[in-house]
Structure formats: C-alpha cells, structure tokens
Amino acid sequence: MKVTVSTAVSADGYLDDRSPDRLILSTPEDWAEVHRLRAACDAILVGAETIRRDNPSLLVGDEVLRRERIDRGLSPDPVKVTLTASCRLSPEANFFTRGDQDTRRRDHGCSDRYRT
Numbered sequence: 001m002k003v004t005v006s007t008a009v010s011a012d013g014y015l016d017d018r019s020p021d022r023l024i025l026s027t028p029e030d031w032a033e034v035h036r037l038r039a040a041c042d043a044i045l046v047g048a049e050t051i052r053r054d055n056p057s058l059l060v061g062d063e064v065l066r067r068e069r070i071d072r073g074l075s076p077d078p079v080k081v082t083l084t085a086s087c088r089l090s091p092e093a094n095f096f097t098r099g100d101q102d103t104r105r106r107d108h109g110c111s112d113r114y115r116t
Helices: 027-041 047-054 063-071
Strands: 043-047 079-084 102-106
Touching: 027 063, 043 047, 047 079
Parallel strands: 043 079, 079 102
Antiparallel strands: none
16 A cells, blocks of 8 residues: 655644644645646545635646546546544535545544535
8 A cells, every 4th residue: 555645844844823824835836746646646635624724625736637547547536535523524615516526534423414
C-alpha cells in the first residue's frame, strides 16, 4: 500500500493560524503539484474541519490530468474521504456537491440523512 501525505507548512512550521480566515500558504506552482498528486491517487482523505473551514472541492484541476485518468479507465477525480466525530458537515459543502465521484465519510452515530 502506498500512502502520500501532502500539506503546506509555513516557514515557522505551522499548518494554519487561529484566525477564522483560510491561511494561504501555497503558490501556483504548489497547486500544480497538488493536482498532479491528486491525479495519481485513488482517494483523498481530509478532515471534517478542513471541509468546514476551507470548503475544498478536491477535484483534479488540470484538464490534461483528468483526461489521462479517464483514458486509464478511472473517474476524472479520486474518491473523496473524510472522518467526522461531530457530524457537523453541511450537505452543501463543495466536498459533497462538486464532481461526480464517490464520497466516503466515516462517522459514529450520525443520522442516515447525512450519510453519503
């Protein structure tokens, strides 16, 4: 099994700050690498807090990479996976509404109406 971890870290070693705003750490070149990594993966795992704060779509943003996935018999985007203990995820979040690939969520005791 191959696991790839990708994260942006500030010069002083932080992933985020305490403000309610998204902390932008990545350059356009970084994002190109993110899309290359996404295109090479079967699934992407993000925490529920990332969904709440950043509202990511987790799609492969490069059309050439998307076409290459399709040509290999894959969906254009990897499966999206999240973990939540509180079940406080909006069904309107980009995680659930953008793209047509599977989404998977592991939760404990969440109502069936929130399951995807």
